[in-house]
Each structure stands twice: as C-alpha cells, then as structure tokens.
Amino acid sequence: MIRFGIDFGGTKIEAAAIDESGAFVARVRKPNPGEYKAALEVVAELVADAEAMAGASCARLGLGIPGSISPRSGLIRNANSVYLNGQRFGEDLEQRLARPVRLTNDANCLALSEAADGAGAGEGVVFAAILGTGCGGGVVVDGKIIDGRNGFAGEWGHSPLPWPKPEEYPGPDCWCGRKGCLETWIAGPSFARDAGFPNGQATMEAIAAGDASAAAALDRYVDRLGRALAVVCDLIDPDVIVLGGGMSNVDVLYDRLQGAIAPNVFSDVFETPVRKAIHGDSSGVRGAAWLWPQEA
Secondary structure, three states, X not given: OOEEEEEEOOOEEEEEEEOOOOOEEEEEEEEOOOOHHHHHHHHHHHHHHHHHHHOOOOOOXXXXXXXXXXXXXXXXXXXXXXHHOOOOXXXXXXXXXXXXXXXXXXXXXXXXXXXXXXXXXXXXXXXXXXXXXXXXXXXXXXXXXXXXXXXXXXXXXXXXXXXXXXXXXOOOEOOOOOEOEOHHHHOHHHHHHHHXXXXXXXXXXXXXXXXXXXXXXXXXXXXXXXXXXXXXXXXXXXXXXXXXXXXXXXXXXXXXXXXXXXXXXXOOOOOOOEEXXXXXXXXXXXXXXXXXXXXX
C-alpha cells in the first residue's frame, strides 16, 4: 500500500508517497503561495505530481498543517499561516481532490512519524517539539496521536515561558495577540533575534568563531528551552522528547538539555532522553502519510 501525505509549511508545501516500509517513492515541493485558493491549487498539483512519480493513485490523503481544527465549528484555528484560519481546509481539499482527507497539526505529524520508526520508536509516550519558524508540540501514546477533548493537545508554543526572569517579563509580542509565548523565545527566529544575528546559522557560525555574545545567547536559549520542556515533563512525563525544526540541528542541545531540564522538574530523578528527529524535515510529511492506517 502506498500512502500519500502533505506537509503544509509556512514557506513551502511538500507532498510525498511512502511504501509499506516507510521509504519514499515520491517527494515533491512547491512554494507556499500565501493565499487560500491558490494554496488549494498547489496541493492539488503536488498530489498529481506525487502520483505520477510514485506510479500509484492517491486514494486517501493525510495532511499536516500549522494549527488545528475546532471541534465546535470545524474551522481551522491557531495557524500562523493566518489565511487558513476560519476556513474548512480539509473539507475544501476533499471537494477539490474528490478523495478523503485526514488533517492534523504538523507537530502531531512529527510525533507520529518519529514514534512509528524514528527517534521515538518503541517508546510508549513520545513528546515531539517543532523548533522552527514557529514552535509547537505533539503527543503520541502507544502509537496514537493524542488530540484531547478540545482538539489542541500539545499546543505548547503559545504557553508562557515558565519562571520568567525580570528581564524576560512581559516578553515579546506574539502574532497570536499575547506577549511572552514560548514561540517568541525558543523558535529559530527568536534565538537569532536575541543574539542579534539575521538567522540561527549565522549565530552558530559566530559561536564557532569565538563570539562571546552569541555564545551567551545560546546559553539563554538552552536555559529557556529547558524550563519550557520541564513543564511538559511535569504534565506527561514522556518516555522520550524528540526535537524537529531548524533548531533541532544545533547538536550541542543534545549534550546540554537534560542538565537544563532536570533542575526544573518536580522530581528527584530525570532520565528522559532528548533526541534529534531521525527523519529530520521529512518527519512532517511522513507523519501526514501515516495518518491513514493500512487497513483504512
């Protein structure tokens, strides 16, 4: 059985097809057009391209988006691709494509992919955090996404930074209308802004060159991410924490985060591993494809 998935990112939209082993048989990308009707057409084009590349028909489509579906209205909410908000994106795609579409948050897709055959394989409770342009989280328990009663379980990026220091309060303005959300502190652009560099890569290059101010910004980032993850651990005590998104490529995080989380958890022991997503930026689209079980 060939599964098809879409990863709806802020700058690019990706379609892929995977076989029963989880290997790619098709993978195509196009820029996100930034407009609703045009985005529907881009998804349709990508599905057709992936079908041609895979030599198989897409009977059902899995879709990961920034944001979630309101169980009350059926409308998209909380998407930082704000033109999706208030739309019936899944239903509109079903009409455009004439096939079933299953939709969930992109961090849920990351968690599902890594729980299936990635950094969380074999673990019971997997918490996955996207640390990219934005910041989000997903929870998978025994191979199943936990959506929660109201459909927003894992929406960690718009919680406040825990135990803020005086200089951190009230925090930067967030696109959601509040101040000091985790997204304003631990997303990739937030790290670069704090360090005073154009992006995370430039910041890490400065650190490698011996820039003390950039190194201090990384210290602050590790401390803030440690505090943020400690709250997750207090709530669900995951078996593993998996990091995805651009900041997950900062390898020093995996040496330092356990030590940054441990002092903040309400426990005398903290042994939870923090791992890099094995499938990297492929996890989102792979997880979307896994939304349809084989027997569906």
